[in-house]
Amino acid sequence: MSAPILEHFEGEKAVELIRTSGKKESVISDCVLKNAAFSGITQSLILRNVVMENCCLSENVFLETDIRNSQIKNCDFSNVQMEDAFFEASTFENCKFVGSVLWNSSLKNIAFQNDNFCLSNFDGTRFHEVHFEDCENEGASFSSCEWKKLIFEKTGLRKANFFKTPLKGIDLRSCRTDGMIVSAKELSGAIVTPIQAVEFARLLGLIIREEE
Numbered sequence: 001m002s003a004p005i006l007e008h009f010e011g012e013k014a015v016e017l018i019r020t021s022g023k024k025e026s027v028i029s030d031c032v033l034k035n036a037a038f039s040g041i042t043q044s045l046i047l048r049n050v051v052m053e054n055c056c057l058s059e060n061v062f063l064e065t066d067i068r069n070s071q072i073k074n075c076d077f078s079n080v081q082m083e084d085a086f087f088e089a090s091t092f093e094n095c096k097f098v099g100s101v102l103w104n105s106s107l108k109n110i111a112f113q114n115d116n117f118c119l120s121n122f123d124g125t126r127f128h129e130v131h132f133e134d135c136e137n138e139g140a141s142f143s144s145c146e147w148k149k150l151i152f153e154k155t156g157l158r159k160a161n162f163f164k165t166p167l168k169g170i171d172l173r174s175c176r177t178d179g180m181i182v183s184a185k186e187l188s189g190a191i192v193t194p195i196q197a198v199e200f201a202r203l204l205g206l207i208i209r210e211e212e
Helices: 012-024 194-203
Strands: 007-010 028-034 042-053 061-068 071-073 086-093 106-113 126-133 146-153
Touching: 007 012, 012 028, 012 042
Parallel strands: 007 028, 028 042, 042 061, 042 071, 061 086, 071 086, 086 106, 106 126, 126 146
Antiparallel strands: none
């Protein structure tokens, strides 16, 4: 059985659809949104079975963000505020979330691939079956998070903050981890390389010397 043909909205038509639905807190569903750009607004963003490509949504405040069963590609969410967001069964590829705020959100069955989350804030977020692959999360904050089946693969975690977020069982071996903000308690049970172990030992204040 072939997949249904989704209705396409491009440019100004896509912008108008997003603006109109956001004001009414209504759902955008079963369509393709391409090449749209708008910023400086406060509204809702509710997507169901949507393909969104080459859209710029930076500098917005989304009072309600609910994205499910969607594919988001080459989109810019930089400096977006979307506290208490809900993402489920969706993929984000080649997207920018630089400086974005996702406090107290819920992410379930999500794949992030080649996305930029530098300086973003996930504090208090719940992760369930979430996969970061080839992402850049330098300076991002993951404080007080809960997770189940959280994967970081070939992802930059330099200077990322994991205060009060236990890393037991998380494999960090393929990631860049120098300068991570973390304590011995949070690191307990994390899977690291010997070189990373030395880096973390220095972060924790250990002085490493060869035997005399």
